[in-house]
Every structure is written in structure tokens, then in C-alpha cells.
Amino acid sequence: MTSEAPTAEAHEHSHADVSGGWLRAAVFGAMDGLVTNTALVSGVGGGGASSRAIVLAGTASLVAGALSMALGEYTSVKTQNEQLDLEVEKERRELERNPAGELAELVQMLRVRGVDGDLARQVAVQLHRDPDTALRLHVVAELGLNPADKPSPMTAAVSSLLTFAVGAVVPLLPYLFGLSLLWVALLCGGVGLVVAGALSSRFTPRPWWSAGLRQLLFGAVAAGATYAIGAAIGVTAA
Template identity: 40%
Template sequence: MTEPPTHDEAHGGALGERLNWLRAAVLGANDGIVSTAGLVVGVAGATTDRSALLTAGLAGLLAGSMSMAAGEYVSVSTQRDSEKAALALERRELREQPEAELAELTELLEGRGLSREVAREAAVQLTARDALRAHARVELGIDPDALTNPWHAAWASFLAFTAGALLPLLAMVLPPAGWRVPVTVVSVLVALVFTGWTSARLGAAKPGRAVLRNVGGGALAMGVTYVAGTLLGAAGA
């Protein structure tokens, strides 16, 4: 007798949360690539001194990664506070007016395509099992057991930005002086093709346009900063 097949893939909220984290990591790495590449290429337009390039690149990496981490922490903390406040309000309403909340849950389920009778029965069963969780998921779109974590978001952004920023930094300081800018530009454009393709696939979109936007934006950033650095270097600034 064969056993029924098992399914190991994530479903529902777990899959959505995983994709959101992956997308955030890809975008964080992309920001690290573009911002650090623009910085070191701009400095390379003004000087060929390896120490100056390394100092500028490390400063940009640390400032950018800390800024990303702080921004994510503040943003996700605000989101978590909002989710907790919404759950507290829902908990109070369930305690003070349970019949009205049951009717509201029935209407929400009916709006999702269930018949009135089935929606009512489902609402009754969900309420009996865990009223707060039922309302949180159906009404608020919140999983009470998986609230957003600001520390996870901060560390993920910090690490993703750092990983992305290391590429242009190393590409700029490791090769000989004459090869630094070409190696950095090629490395960055290849990396942007990858991050653009990955972000598009995670969003179930066609990658071609996303890759062109990504590469075009990165090339423009490097071009502008290189010209600016060259002009400042020529002026002796």
C-alpha cells in the first residue's frame, strides 16, 4: 500500500513571508552594489590612491549598512506596533461585543465566496476554536503567531547591504590602478543583471525590463559620479 504524497513546500503566509524576506535581501544587496560602486568610481575619477579608495569604500559600506539597518528597524518596529494595537483593539471588541464580531466574520467569509449558511457555520467554528486568530487572519490579514520582527529586518538589511557593497569595493582596490575602473564597472553590471533578474523572478514578473532598469540605473550612477570625481580631481579639489 503506497503512502500518500507529502508536501514540503511552504504555503500561504509562510511562503509570502519568505518571498518578502528574499526580495528585501536582494534589494538590500542591490542598494549596496549601486551606492558603493557610485562612491568608489567617483573617488577613482579624482585619485588613483588605493588608501583613499579603500577609506571611501569602507566608509560608504559602514554608513550605508548602518543606515539600512536603522531604517528597517524603525520601519518594522512601527509596523509591529500597529499590528499589536490592531490585535489589542480586536481582542477588546471580541470581549465587549462578541455577537457583532461573529456577524462581521460571517460577512467577511461570505464576501470571499461562501454561501451565507456555510459562512455562518465556518465563522462559528473558527470563533469557537480561536476567535482572535480567526479575526486577525480574515479581517486584519495578520498572523498573531508571526508578527514582524524589527531585529530580524535590521540584521537582514545590514548583511544584504554589506554583501552587495563588498563587490565594488574589492573590485576597485584589488586590481592594478589601470584596471580598477573597468573591472569595477563590469563586475557591478554583471551583479546588477543577477539582482535584477532575481528580484523579477521573486515577484513573478518578466526579468527583461527589470534587468534593463537595474543595469541602466547602476551605469548612470557610476557615470555621473565618475565625471564628477574627474572634474573635482582636475580642479584640484
């Protein structure tokens, strides 16, 4: 009787965005918008400002914050990509000037990862036959980044702008609908923080309730501090 070795078929699968593209920018933008305007409404409202003043301040904060976040994300991701390009060119020059040294370096990296010495050298020699493959392997191994997976600065900027704006409008909703009650606006901001934290937990191992309560705590600290400052300044100004 003969037995055949089991075979396995490759199958497609995907991973979440971990390269610092839209997901990080979206989460950061939403949280920042919620915390910023919840705290702003708390501070201005705590100082005794009118509903019109609160809406004006909140709207100005929304526009300024969204644009600032978008420009900051674009510049940050663009700079990161340019730095990676610079390091890739540096590694390319090293491969051209010192191929033997780079080959030995790849052999050592393979050995550190558990490949036997002779086999590591054979694999390294074969991989170095293609300059592009060798370059990519060295960059990934030494920098931990894949030059082919650079995040898009524009995607990060747009994600940040939109999610900041959505988050920032949440604590303003009661005032926009004519309900001039500070505690309702703070409640809306708190609910928004819990929901945003819970949604972000889909991309992490953290339970939804833990992520939601964490964001609520952060927002409560910020809102409490600004309320105290607003109340103090309002009393002093009066």
C-alpha cells in the same frame, strides 16, 4: 456496479518568504550596497581621487551603509510588528465588548467570499466558539496579516547588514587587488548588479535577464550621475 468517490491526500508544500522577513531585507541590502558603492567609486574616481582615497571612501561607505541598513531594517520591522500587536489587541477588545457585532461582521466577510448566508452564519458561530481562532480570522481578514507569521527584526537586520556589505565590496575588488582602473571597478559593479538581479528573479515571475538588466540600468543611472558630479567638482577644485 458501485463507484467510489475519488479521494485526495493532503501533501506538504512550502511557499517563499512573502512576509517581509529575510528575503526582502537581503535583496534590498545587496542592491543598495552594489548601487551605493558603484556610484561612490564612479564619483570619487571621476573626480580624480587616488586609489587609496577610493578604497578609504568605499570602505567607510560599506561600514556606515551596512550598519545603517541593519539598524533601519530592525527598527522598521520592529515597528511594524508592534503596530500589528496594537491592532490585534484592539480587535481582541472588540470581540470582548461587542461579540454580536463581530459575529455579524464575520458572517458578512464570509458572504463576500462566496459562502451562502445560512452556511456563513453557521460557520461564523462555530468559529467564534474559540476566541483565539475568531481573533486570528478577524485580524487576517481585516488587516491582511497573520499575527503568527510576524517577521523577525533581528533576521531582517542581519540579512541586510551582510548582503549590503557583500554588495558594497564588489566594486572595490579591483583596487583591493592592486588594479587601479576605474573602468574595471565599474565593470565589476555592473556584473554584480546583473548577477544580483538575476538571483532575485528566482523568487519572482520576472525572467532572469530582465531582472538583471533592470538592476544594471538603475546602477548605470546612479554611477553616471555621480561620475558627472565628481568630474565637475574635480575640475573645479583643480
